[in-house]
């Protein structure tokens with residue numbers, strides 16, 4: 001077994017896992033964080049997307065052992081008990097998702113994009129979501145939701161500065 005200690009959604013967590021355990025499996029089975037989904041298991045669908053040290057990653061492709069000392073953000077870390085994260089709120093308001101399977105991954109890719117680039121172009125949004133497969137929405141409403149999220153997050157920042 002390999003011991004791993006990392007930060008997940010701001011909390012220090014530890015687990016002892018077999019060395020071949022992926023980050024996705026550890027999140028779901030050791031920590032009961034089931035927002036990230038197992039779709040293809042080979043890096044093609046993006047359903048397992050989480051953020052590691054600020055970068056969106058396919059958690060099915062990372063080994064848990066690679067996470068020692070690192071920081072992971074999952075979909076469970078976005079909302080507070082009384083408030084959705086602005087990205088979640090925009091996806092809800094724009095009716096951008098039809099299922100909960102691709103949704104967490106799409107939202108985490110959007111978060112990584114907006115953290116790095118608060119005012120992305122449509123091309124940049126498309127590029128950021130290119131690894132997240134959805135077979136039903138056609139992406140237009142997702143792009144709209146990311147644009148709305150960007151506005152809401154910029155608004156929140158200027159409120160804090162004022």
Ligand code: FES
Pocket residue numbers: 037038039040041042043044045046047048049058059060061
């Ligand atoms: S389950 Fe990880 S990319 Fe599909």
Ligand code: FES
Pocket residue numbers: 096097098099100101102103133134135136137
């Ligand atoms: S909305 Fe989830 S696969 Fe299309």
